[in-house]
Amino acid sequence: MQFVHPALTWGFLLLLVPVLIHLINMMRRRRVQWAAMQFLLESQKRNQRSVWFKQLLLLLARMAAIALLVAIMAGLTTSDQWSSLFGGGGTHHYVILDDSLSMSDRTGGVEVMDRGREVIKQIAAAAAEKRTPQRLTLLRTSRAGAGDGGVARVDISGDDVDPSFRDSLEEALRSVDSSELSVGPAEAIAAVNRFITDNVENENALVYLVGDFRRRDWSQSQDVKQRLQELSTRTAEVHLVNCSRRNPVNLGITRLAPESATLAAGVPTFLEVTVRNYSDTPANGVQVKLQTYHDDGVDRKFTSAGEGLGTPHSEPTVYFEEIPPGEEVTRRAQIFFPTAGQHVAVAQLPDDAIAADNRRFQILNAPPSIPVLLVDGDLNQRNAYFMTAVFQPGEAVNTGIQPLVVGPQYLRDASLETLQGFDAIYLFDIPRFDGNAVEKLNQYAASGHGVAIFAGPGTTLDALNSLHDGGLLPAAVIGTKELAPSIPGEETVDFVPSEHPIFAVFRGEKNRFRNDLKFYKYYDLDATWNPSDNGAVLGKLRDGRPLIVEQQVGDGSVVTFLTSLTPDWNNWSITPGFIVTALELQAYLASGTRQSTERLVGSPLRLEVDEANFRSDALVYAPGADRMPTVKRDDAFLPKEETRPFRKLDYAGVNNITGDSLTGLSGVYDIWLTQSDGLPNLRRFALNVDPLEGDLTTTDRSELQAALAPVVFTYHTVESVDYSWSASEGFAWQDYLLYALLGLLVVEQILAFLTSYHPPVMGAAR
Incomplete structure (x- = not known):
């Protein structure tokens, strides 16, 4: 038998108070000779034993009530040989150690992980001083789901805290260090929940979370809060031990x-x-x-x-x-x-x-080079000429881009695997798509590649709408349209680009590259098309109609220019801004396959x-x-x-x-x-x-209480010298003693009623 708060056991001296009060009351009585009382004395002698017995029971009940109250306040616990009769069985310490990357914080020359290891040693040392059986389990957060089938791998599995435990703990902690993983405490808490549930022995469970309590893991984590609430329902005490420093430079x-x-x-x-x-x-x-x-x-x-x-x-x-x-x-x-x-x-x-x-x-x-495919429907390959001049300007400048110029029939005959060998595909002035060319282009784009489509004089309405039917063009095409001439004397620009990265060269209110652009003719899209539902408009004309649109296909992108590349319907390809835009377009189309994962x-x-x-x-x-x-x-x-x-x-x-x-x-x-x-x-x-x-921003006690409420926990910092972690050991009697005290107080009131004098009520029947 022992007490969690031994100093309060001095309260057992209060057991003498009822005895002293009883003796004082007896000393206050005086003998008075009165002949009329002789009859009453003879009657008292006949009932004296019964009265004394009731008074003795009342005195003992009052002394027992005081003893129970002191035992409750002092935290009475008993060893396993007694507590097993009521379902108790020692104490199991479950230690969860945060070994995420942030625990390698070495501000001041000492890692936070070093402080965490010292805390674990203190927990074990405090447990070793207890008289009841003690066990300890150590689990790192990085190993909470790292085993086969997601089963947690523990460093110490329910070992008895005996004289040899210190050496085994030292050996285990030598291999414990901070990892480079980013792991929170939720999985480890869930694992401890399973450990407590699967434990067939009746033990008091103490759960310690030893870590740096960074704000990103604790301030808004509903998962952590839910797991801790599950611990509380299993009557497990929760201790949070903060080993971190406040916001070091990083x-x-x-x-x-x-x-x-x-x-x-x-x-x-x-x-x-x-x-x-x-x-x-x-x-x-x-x-x-x-x-x-x-x-x-x-x-x-x-x-x-x-x-x-x-x-x-x-x-x-x-x-x-x-x-x-x-x-x-x-x-x-x-x-x-x-x-x-x-x-x-x-x-x-x-x-x-x-x-x-x-x-x-x-x-x-x-x-060695960046292969791109230029499919030109023009018999003289005029479109490919302008694009090749950008990709291969001469020996003095090497862009690394290697274009292959082919005709439209190439799309019909080439396999999808062959097409996927190109970083991007450009379609110029295609009159029609034979075979399953559109389907292959769709699969090509879906795999993360980019496709650029340029209309022109040789393009047909059927060809463009087949692209729409194949999921490459966001809206149906209704025909060609000429841009109305600008009003003389007014400063207007024909092209209004979006903030898309391929138009970086055209940004600015008075951009000379954009002012030089002239557009005369384009293909018009269905007026009922809503870009917010499907596709996007990357550039418009001054009449508000779309000129350049984009369609996302799987992981890739298809950018369609509703005007020609050659100077038939505009002067874009012969302006200085075209070179920059074409290179940015190539980079954008290839980003799906070249982007760094x-x-x-x-x-x-x-x-x-x-x-x-x-x-x-x-x-x-x-x-x-x-x-x-x-x-x-x-x-x-x-x-x-x-x-x-x-x-x-x-x-x-x-x-x-x-x-x-x-x-x-x-x-x-x-x-x-x-x-x-x-x-x-x-x-x-x-x-x-x-x-x-x-991000090494930490939380404090008040933040944790607000974030985890209504979870009940005890908060510690390593600066504290008090390592009295446990509030219970063996079997805790507080609940049983409280019920006994309530029952005893009822008995005391009954005995007090029976031993006291009660005059008859006036007018009552005799």
């Missing part, structure tokens, strides 16, 4: 991507770097070191670890004059890849609170290759200490899909030995496939940390 690289989708070997391009300031003060003079690794074509599949990514090149430092608090700023730097391949770009910030978000990786696939740490690596061209084996190289693929991680297998002629790799899950995520590190992952001819084939992936993890 910067993070949130984006690293090429400025243009047009990326090819031998063509200079710009790389954009975006840095966010998560702090409350401005950051001045920030420098980002930029480095590229050029793929030199060396086969590293069968080489030893440590070969790296290729030839390193230091690029110009990206300088940020000032980054305001809470904002992000983008700067760019020019890069150049002389050879084709899968090159790597790495941006690096100086060290601050979080190390992992100071790095950003990007894979830049630079092909942002993969976060922990995401699966997925591949799909043609079964006829690849074997089923693969090697996976994960990032090493320098975040480059120097460590052979796994022998992967690409099974064949049943209904499709493809092999598919879905590289995900956890390492069976360590329990860590297979893609839990930021950096570059190399997957080496084997072609049918035995030659290796490299596929590269860049995984980066979640930028949101760089």
